[in-house]
Ligand code: GLN
């Protein structure tokens with residue numbers, strides 16, 4: 001009676017087949033026919049898997065080469081001039097060039113007359129709402145024309161129908177699509193393009209109707225954001241026009257609550273609305289009173305963004321209530337597309353049975369959706385009863401499990417006092433003691449932590465993990481890397497040294513592996529962007545640090561040099577943001593536990609004679625909630641977690657933090673409240689403009705604005721970096737500036753790293769002379 005449907009299925013494949021095929025295609029090892037075949041097979045498998053799990057209406061259009069927003073840009077003909085084919089329609093090469101950049105046609109350079117192949121810069125990549133998925137930002141021009149230019153959606157719809165599936169094509173809605181893009185060239189308002197874009201949706205609906213489609217899903221997740229009034233107004237206009245076109249339309253919202261947009265969304269002239277009740281449970285039951293009586297309501301009750309089994313009984317209570325009001329107008333779905341979940345739990349052969357019984361990946365989530373729908377129509381069916389009983393048992397087991405609930409951790413949390421998140425003395429006092437102890441020159445030079453991760457390093461780590469390299473041999477291999485890194489830095493004349501992070505595969509996993517309360521999957525991959533997938537660690541229980549995690553490496557590194565060695569840790573907020581968190585504990589509670597674990601490490605490093613510790617918070621800014629009204633709460637607990645981990649040390653111990661590229665203006669107060677003695681940030685590409693926020697706020701502590709872009713192999717000149725430093729010194733008093741690259745160097749090669757750092761050290765020396 002209630003329809004079980006899905007908003008989207010992961011496209012990567014249970015063995016990351018898509019990643020492998022795309023990468024082979026890029027290397028020329030697989031031809032286009034081969035790549036297409038892999039795609040076709042994956043789609044067929046995924047439709048079948050969902051159908052077998054009991055999904056009645058299957059998504060199509062969720063498959064994409066590289067990225068679904070990019071597919072839309074091709075579909076609408078939003079192809080930047082530099083990638084536009086000279087004749088005919090765009091091809092797969094056009095698509096991948098937009099995604100990855102390309103080498104352009106040779107052009108005569110006007111200055112020297114020589115022929116240069118111009119690099120064609122890829123479109124910008126940015127975060128998809130508050131997920132760790134990244135999409136390619138559409139580029140619009142003021143005179144943007146739209147034209148149906150890509151057949152993929154129609155082909156795949158026909159493909160699914162030919163295979164006998166009942167499908168619902170998925171499109172990003174016109175307003176969300178425009179919102180996600182950027183105006184290029186002359187300034188203009190993207191909303192002006194709406195009138196031109198809408199006819200394309202009409203054409204698409206016509207063609208889909210011609211294929212025999214009944215429903216289309218139109219994703220409008222921006223309805224959960226704080227929208228400017230013009231954008232809200234545009235909704236009614238747009239959907240009034242689309243109303244005249246064929247097909248039944250389900251508008252899908254997710255990643256948050258509709259809040260003040262609830263009335264707007266409920267009243268759009270479409271046939272159905274999907275809301276996310278995992279993220280925003282409070283929308284229910286309000287929505288029932290606002291929804292016109294003709295409309296379908298799809299409730300997202302199975303979390304599409306996490307790995308935990310759904311509490312079916314809890315979800316069923318909501319559904320039963322909704323069902324009484326809506327009857328067959330009720331649909332059941334995951335909260336959002338399952339793009340953000342790993343594919344298949346059954347693949348996990350190394351997880352212990354208990355832990356595994358608590359988890360559900362995309363395939364299992366589809367089965368949960370289906371069971372929930374069936375529980376309404378056939379409550380007495382044996383499989384429904386079994387599933388509910390199993391879910392109840394899992395919830396009970398987790399609630400009582402001593403693996404999850406650790407009285408010792410909880411007692412420690414309960415005993416936290418306000419002064420634990422407070423350095424003993426204010427910055428002004430600390431910095432004097434630190435300067436006396438560290439004896440650093442003006443414009444001290446340092447790096448952000450990692451040095452090039454060579455294949456030898458990766459091989460050593462892998463061999464050790466697989467038991468092919470003894471522990472002693474592994475330690476020796478890593479120590480040898482540390483020796484190289486230290487002598488390299490001494491030779492270059494850097495002031496504060498790092499050990500190089502050779503032992504770390506990843507800045508979260510390395511620590512997660514050593515903390516109690518974390519589990520690891522073998523196949524829990526989720527697409528991050530393009531062919532890149534991440535396998536986040538799973539926080540399943542109360543977190544603690546059984547033993548030191550980095551102390552031996554750092555102590556060894558310090559023993560090799562008279563220079564100051566920096567301890568290197570990942571902060572609690574970043575640990576949390578880049579993991580699958582618990583659903584049975586608050587995010588701030590988990591951050592606090594992580595903070596205590598990291599605090600222990602900071603204290604141990606200090607006890608081992610380390611004078612300076614960097615605690616990276618790369619994800620601090622990106623953790624901001626989608627809604628401004630929730631910022632205060634987030635910033636408070638995130639700042640508090642950082643302070644808690646950083647405040648266990650003496651005044652003399654200098655705490656650094658590092659953040660990657662961020663917009664600091666709206667969070668500068670919290671950055672200051674973190675009270676790190678030094679913050680290093682990514683700034684070089686902003687021409688030091690990011691420092692404006694620090695300048696305006698009169699940020700009191702020290703700052704290391706990155707003076708070169710580590711994303712590019714290009715070696716910046718001494719003059720270039722000296723100029724950036726002069727610009728920085730116009731905003732921040734020179735006595736508080738550090739000199740460092742934008743971020744870690746692990747993706748760089750040694751030759752360019754050396755050349756760039758030689759110039760960086762020389763630039764710092766030049767600035768000292770100018771003082
Ligand atoms: N210390 C880390 C490194 O150098 C920081 C990485 C990051 O900020 N993303 O690799």
Ligand code: ZN
Pocket residue numbers: 448618658659660661682742743744
């Ligand atoms: Zn960084």
